[in-house]
Amino acid sequence: xxxxxxxxxxxxxxxxxxxxxLVPVVRGLEFSLSAGASLGLVGESGCGKTxxxxxxxxxxxxxxxxxxxxxxxxxxxxxxPEAERRRYRGRAMSLVFQEPAAALNPVLTVGExxxxxxxxxxxxxxxxxxxxxxxxxxEVRLPDPEIRARHYPHQLSGGMQQRVTLAATLACDSxxxxxxxPTTALDVTVQAxxxxxxARLQRERGMALLFITHDLAxxxxxxxxxxxxxxxxxxxxxxAAAVLRAPAHPYTRGLVRTLPELWPPRxxxxxxxxxxxxxxxxxxxxxxxxxCAEARSACRQAFPQRIAVDAARxxxxxxxVATRLAAEEVLP
Amino acid sequence: xxxxxDLTLAAVQLRRPGALRRLLANSSARVGLALVxxxxxxxxxxxxLAPGSPSALGPAALRLHPPSAAHPLGTDVLGRDMxxxxxxxxxxSLLVGWIGVAVAVLCGTLIGLVAGLGPGWLDRSLxxxxxxxxxxxxxxxxxxxxxxxxxxxxxxxxxxxxxxxMGVARLVRAEVLTLRERDFVAxxxxxxxxxxxxxxxxxxxxxxxxxxxxxTLRVGNIILLESFLSFLGLGAQEPTVSWGAMIxxxxxxxxxxxxxxxxxGLAITLTVIGYNLLGDxxxxxxxxxxxxxxxxxxx
Numbered sequence: 001x002x003x004x005x006x007x008x009x010x011x012x013x014x015x016x017x018x019x020x021x022l023v024p025v026v027r028g029l030e031f032s033l034s035a036g037a038s039l040g041l042v043g044e045s046g047c048g049k050t051x052x053x054x055x056x057x058x059x060x061x062x063x064x065x066x067x068x069x070x071x072x073x074x075x076x077x078x079x080x081p082e083a084e085r086r087r088y089r090g091r092a093m094s095l096v097f098q099e100p101a102a103a104l105n106p107v108l109t110v111g112e113x114x115x116x117x118x119x120x121x122x123x124x125x126x127x128x129x130x131x132x133x134x135x136x137x138x139e140v141r142l143p144d145p146e147i148r149a150r151h152y153p154h155q156l157s158g159g160m161q162q163r164v165t166l167a168a169t170l171a172c173d174s175x176x177x178x179x180x181x182p183t184t185a186l187d188v189t190v191q192a193x194x195x196x197x198x199a200r201l202q203r204e205r206g207m208a209l210l211f212i213t214h215d216l217a218x219x220x221x222x223x224x225x226x227x228x229x230x231x232x233x234x235x236x237x238x239x240a241a242a243v244l245r246a247p248a249h250p251y252t253r254g255l256v257r258t259l260p261e262l263w264p265p266r267x268x269x270x271x272x273x274x275x276x277x278x279x280x281x282x283x284x285x286x287x288x289x290x291x292c293a294e295a296r297s298a299c300r301q302a303f304p305q306r307i308a309v310d311a312a313r314x315x316x317x318x319x320x321v322a323t324r325l326a327a328e329e330v331l332p
Numbered sequence: 333x334x335x336x337x338d339l340t341l342a343a344v345q346l347r348r349p350g351a352l353r354r355l356l357a358n359s360s361a362r363v364g365l366a367l368v369x370x371x372x373x374x375x376x377x378x379x380x381l382a383p384g385s386p387s388a389l390g391p392a393a394l395r396l397h398p399p400s401a402a403h404p405l406g407t408d409v410l411g412r413d414m415x416x417x418x419x420x421x422x423x424x425s426l427l428v429g430w431i432g433v434a435v436a437v438l439c440g441t442l443i444g445l446v447a448g449l450g451p452g453w454l455d456r457s458l459x460x461x462x463x464x465x466x467x468x469x470x471x472x473x474x475x476x477x478x479x480x481x482x483x484x485x486x487x488x489x490x491x492x493x494x495x496x497x498m499g500v501a502r503l504v505r506a507e508v509l510t511l512r513e514r515d516f517v518a519x520x521x522x523x524x525x526x527x528x529x530x531x532x533x534x535x536x537x538x539x540x541x542x543x544x545x546x547x548t549l550r551v552g553n554i555i556l557l558e559s560f561l562s563f564l565g566l567g568a569q570e571p572t573v574s575w576g577a578m579i580x581x582x583x584x585x586x587x588x589x590x591x592x593x594x595x596x597g598l599a600i601t602l603t604v605i606g607y608n609l610l611g612d613x614x615x616x617x618x619x620x621x622x623x624x625x626x627x628x629x630x631x
Contacts, residue, residue, distance in 0.1 A: 059518050062452070090524025102515035107537045116533050117523050165519065172523055 004074060005032040006208050007056075007093070007176060012068040014048070014055050014232075022065065023280050025051050027232040029068070035175060038202060038209040040219040040240060042255070043229035044276055049212045050098070052229075053180045056210075057095050058085045090121060090172035098181040100161035104153035110164045111137070111149025117171035136167040140197060159190035166197065176208040177201075183218070195222055217259050220244055228252045231277050231287035233303065238313030248307075248315035248326035251288045256330050286316075294321045342541035342618040354617050361613020367606025375422040382416035387571035396589045406591040408581060414591060417573050418599055424574040425555045425603060428489050428567075432554040435493020437547045440500025441539070445531045447501065448508025459505070462498045470495050474557065478566045485574075488567045492554050500546050507539045541618040548611035552604035559600050575600050 014026040026048040033039050043049050054060045056070055058077065070077045072092055077085060097103035105113060114133040118124045124132055130149075137145035140163040153161055162182060169177060179198060183191035199222055202209045211223050219226050220240045227237040228249065236249040247253040254272040274291035277283060286292070289299040296318065298304075306314045307322045315322040355361050374381065390411025397407040405414035447458040465473075477491040511517060512535075520534050561567035562576025570577075575596040582592025 054518075057522050059522055061513075086521075086524060086526060088524075089522055094524070095519070095522040097515055097519055099515060103519040105516045105520070105534050105537075108533070116525070116529065120523075120525055120529055168519075168523055 005071075006035045006037075006073060007210075008032040008069070008071040009056070010069040010071065012052070012055060012070065013066070014051050014060065015065045017063045017065065018280070021280065024282055025232055025279050026055065027282070029229075029232075029234060031227050031234065031237065033176065033208050033210060036202075036206045036208055038211065038223040038225070040223040040226040041210060041212045041229055042214070042216055042219060042226055044214055044255075046276055046279075047229045048232040049214070049229060050180050053095060053178050053210070053212055056178060057089055057093060058082070059089075059095070090117070090169075090174060092174065093176035093178055094169035094172050094174040096162070096165055096169055096177065096179040096182045099185050100158060100165050101153060101185070103165050104161055106153055109150050109152055110156065110161075114149075114164065114167050114171050117168050121172050133167070133171070136170050137164070139170065140164070140167045140201075142167070157190075158186050159194060162186060162190075162194055163197070166194075166201070170201065170205070174207060176210065178210045178212070180212045181214065184214070191218075198222065216244065216255050228255070231282075232279065233287060234316065235288065236313075236315040236317075238309065242310075242313060244330075246326050246329045248309045248313065248322040249288075249317050250292045250294050250321065250325065252315075253325055253330060254291075294318070294325075351617070355613060358613040358617055360609045361617060364606050364609030364611070364613055367602055368610050371422055371426060371603055371606065374419055375426040378419050378423055382413075382419040384416065385571075386412065386417045386420040386573045388412070396585065396592075398589075399591055405595050406589070408578075408592055409585065409589070414578075414595055417578060418575070418595055421573045421575045421578060421596065422599070422603075424485065424562075424568050424572060425558065425600070428485065428492065428558040429551040429555040429603075429607075431489040432492035432496065432558070433547050433550050435490060436496035436550060436554075437500050437543055438497075439493065440497035440546075441504050441536075441543055443497065443501040444504025444539075445508060445535060448505040449512065449527050449531055449535070455505075458501075462501050465495070466498045471557075471560075474561065475564075475566070478561060483566045483569055485568050485572060488558055488561055492557055496550060496554065499550075500543065503542050503546055504539050507542060508535055511535055511538055541614075545611055545615045545618065548607055548614055552607035552611075555600065555603055555607070559596075 009029055009031050012026055012029040013024065015022040015024045029048075029052060031039060031041075041049055041052065051060065051064070055064075055066050060066060066078060068078065072088060077088055080088075104110065108116075111130065111133050114136055115124075115129040118129045118132050122132075134145050134149055137149055142148050142160055142163045148156065148160065153164070156164065177198075182198065183194050186194060195218060198209070198211070201207065209223065211219070213219065223240055225238065226240040226243050228235050228243070228251065230251050236243060236247065236252045243252060244256055247256050257270050258272055260269055272291065277287050277290070283300075285300040285302055286295070286304055289295040292299065298318065304316050304318055306316050307319045308314050309322055309326045313326070315326070355365070390407060390413070392411060394403075394407045394411035396409055397403055399406045403413050403415065405418065407413055408417070443458055443462070447455045450458075473495045474491055477495070478487055481487060517530065517534060520530055525533070558567055558574070559576030559579065562574040563580045565577075565580065568574035568577055578596040579593045582589060582594075582596070585592050
């Protein structure tokens with residue numbers, strides 16, 4: 001037995017009520033994270049990444065039905081009433097949103113928004129909370145924190161706004177940071193700075209990190225392990241470097257092949273043909289089968305079993321396909 | 333639903349420097365503010381402007397004198413100076429207007445926030461109570477409640493407040509329902525902030541402009557209702573001077589003493605107009621899309 005994980009997600013299912021129907025968006029997710037570890041959750045738009053993040057924190061709207069288990073240090077958070085659930089938000093895990101501009105309250109100064117969290121979680125008052133908020137804004141490298149703290153969100157750039165939302169999550173002293181595409185709304189140079197900041201904060205504070213992204217290229221520098229999500233299901237998981245070097249699942253392979261290379265320049269970027277399936281019409285079998293070059297008739301009957309590619313990796317694919325693909329390196 | 337206000341912009345407008353300057357650039361707000369300030373000063377300085385007791389009997393010879401140089405607004409049936417009584421009466425109007433509105437706005441905002449943020453069953457029951465109150469004609473409710481005990485000004489203020497919160501509650505709830513779908517509310521919840529902090533820190537600043545406008549527009553309404561109650565004898569009692577009671581006293585002398593009912597009536601009208609103009613002006617200033625020049629947004 002290994003040590004008890006910080007967070008264990010078991011058979012997480014999220015369905016949305018649409019009219020009379022229940023549309024499954026996340027279908028049986030399973031992963032775990034130990035304290036201080038990092039995991040990348042990768043997938044295309046609409047595969048259930050954000051819904052997963054919101055489900056972990058219990059922030060989904062009432063139209064969503066969540067089942068399965070989200071076990072935090074041995075306690076199933078999904079079984080808790082809202083009042084108790086709330087105590088885990090912030091303190092246990094906090095969430096960084098994709099759009100920093102929308103995640104900040106437009107009518108409060110950014111310093112106040114960080115100080116408010118300190119007041120709640122640490123019982124700090126007045127000047128102490130403000131001073132500590134400044135420390136945090138300094139820690140996330142917000143330029144001129146004394147001046148910026150008195151600004152409203154719209155007076156800051158996107159990168160600065162994202163630094164502020166990070167400072168607010170740091171104010172909780174969370175053990176797990178869930179970052180939902182934290183750099184998607186930012187331009188590329190700022191993106192690199194924010195990722196660097198995330199990596200540094202994780203290292204210095206010993207936080208666990210769940211990094212959610214559609215961009216596989218961001219993964220290896222930031223996280224140890226990666227899990228690939230397709231149509232609400234995990235299709236492959238393993239050490240980030242190994243998965244990227246030789247993906248065992250045809251979908252991951254497709255994603256890796258679409259990564260642009262800086263050199264040598266390719267004339268045309270390969271794409272992944274087809275689109276993700278409509279969650280309103282979940283098909284039996286492997287959801288990737290319609291887009292998969294390797295698909296056999298068996299793929300359309302039932303969702304494939306997980307195949308252990310090696311001790312640390314698995315893929316939900318046919319054994320012969322997974323082992324063959326895992327032996328073929330795509331990236332050097 | 334929102335008085336056509338863009339809440340976020342309005343809340344930012346309220347906090348930007350120069351709010352008063354922008355308010356004064358609006359002509360209806362300027363007139364309204366002047367009337368409201370004039371009334372407030374009159375009430376505050378009543379002792380200086382019109383020294384002496386407004387209810388002490390005047391000399392018998394002075395009964396029912398028409399306006400003259402000594403008594404610009406005439407005297408009443410008991411020989412008391414009308415101007416002096418009018419000045420003192422402004423205190424009652426101001427007091428009842430503001431306290432009544434404060435009670436209404438406080439109850440309404442609280443109920444609206446709780447309904448908007450709370451679980452579905454709480455929202456449904458609170459809105460049910462609100463609809464119940466709305467379905468009951470306010471004036472019956474007011475008459476019923478004011479007649480249960482001896483008439484007093486305190487009772488009038490409380491009753492007018494407790495029967496006037498429904499509109500504010502609905503406004504605030506509607507705002508909260510749209511606000512809680514916004515990312516920053518989810519983000520604040522994600523940081524572990526409990527509902528009361530969420531309401532106070534994140535939602536209240538957003539609904540404040542709506543509440544300020546609604547409150548200002550309601551002051552006039554409540555002053556009008558107070559006069560009505562005093563006119564019926566259910567409000568301020570002698571020796572307290574109230575405009576409504578003054579009209580009531582002048583009711584029997586409309587022909588021989590036209591000034592008795594006319595001047596208090598005029599005072600009520602001007603006050604109500606003042607608050608309504610100020611409320612309209614505030615709404616326009618707080619809505620940058622309608623107010624000229626206030627719309628620039630450094631983004």
